[in-house]
Amino acid sequence: MGRAAGRGVAGNVDRARGRSRLANGADRMSWTGRQLPERGEVFLDHVGYFVADLAAAGAQLERLGFRVSAVNVQTNADASGALKPSGTSNRLAKLKFGFIELLAATHDTPLADQFRQAIARYSGLHLIALSAEDLGKERVRLMAAGFAMQEVVELKRRDRTLPGEPEVHFSVLRPQPGAMAEGRVQWVRPHTPEIVWRPETITTENGAEALTDMLLCVDDPAAAAARYGRYAGRAPVTRGGLHAIALDRGGLVFADAAQAATILPGFDRPGLPFMAGQALRADLAKTRAVLARTGIEPVFACNDAICLGPRDALGGYLLFHAPQVSDPWDVLRNP
Structure with missing residues (x-):
């Protein structure tokens, strides 16, 4: 796959064959400039950091130029419609497309117990959320494909940071605990995008615009990609010698420890498998200005990319890249 991102290319998705095929017949990472998926599309919606301290984690993201929300207590609607704490609370750094989520355990529930088990391994990226139009249909497909899935849950809360405290509503589909060894890999459908992505809540200072890629470090990249x-x-496709999943917006890339060491400066794995880093499409002039002002030193920088290491990016690698780059991790190997 080339490093120049294609624009305006229509993707025809054939879910029956499990394949994303672009109009020119090439499998590649693609980009759709739309917030929500339609007609069988699958987007990389957001990623999540598991942290011990939401205040400290939020302050660090703000140092990196992100606009971070106040703390939200997450709730599920029970059978009667009453809202009950899910066990975790979050803060969001919203982008023009997608968002970054900070999560901490704040209540005693089974979900919070799963969180505490995960963060005992390492603090950092633990969550990938894919989005689709109909989570009920996705659950049927996933069960037929052999994945043990939980029921779809309705996450609702009042956004008390906005006038009138409007209700935010997401449908969420999670696998059973342990089904995905790399972390919490779930599905989401935002039902109130006009509230979630209000213009005044979106990050602009550091130039970050969109979540594009996640890099996962695993023992067997081919098996994980399959x-x-x-x-x-x-x-699965191959991109820059790495196994990958090309979605209709964004993608997932898999590397073993040896490959990760050739990509990530100062790589020191916490134990496999784990979510090693995320990539964001950005206006790099703004990114450089923020980092210069705050005195944060990238572990890698070139004309097309700026990468922050785990020490400054909450335990994972954070790669800002220019819009024309469609293979972000390859830039680190071949600047």
Whole structure:
């Protein structure tokens, strides 16, 4: 796959064959300039950091130039419609497309117990959320593909940071605990995008515009890519010598420890498998200005990319890249 991102290319998705096929017949990472997926599309919606301290984590993201929300207590609607704490609370750094989520355990529930088990391994990226139009249909497909899935839950809360405290509503589909060894890999459908992505809440200072890629470090990249391909309903592809899943917006890339060491400066794995880093499409002039002002030193920088290491990016690698780059991690190997 080339490093120049294609624009305006229509993607025809064939979910029955588990394949994302572009009009020119090439499998590649693609980009759709739309917030919500339609007609069988699958987007990389957001990623999440598991942290011990939401205040400290939020302050660090603000140092990196992100606009971070106040703390939201997450709730589920029970059978009667009453809202009950899910066990975790979050803060969001919203982008023009997608968002970054900070999560901490704040209540005693089974979900919070799962969180505490995960963060005992390492603090950092633990969550990938894919989005689709109909989570009920996705659940049927996933069960047929051999994945143990929970029921779809309705996450609702009042956004008390906005006038009138409007209700925010997401449908969420999670696998059973342990089904995905790499972390919490779930599905989401935002029902109130006009509230979630209000213009005044979106990050602009550091130039970050959109979530594009996640890099996962695993023992067997080919096997992991095949499993994630079944999970996303997409056939694995090879990109820059790495196994990957090309979604209709964004993608997932898999590397073993040896490959990760050639990509990530100062790589020091916490134990496999784990979510090693995320990539964001950005206006790099704004990114450089923020980092210069705050005195944060990238572990890598070139004309097309700026990468922050785990020390400054909450335990994972954070790669800002220019809009024309469609293979972000390859830039680190071949600047």
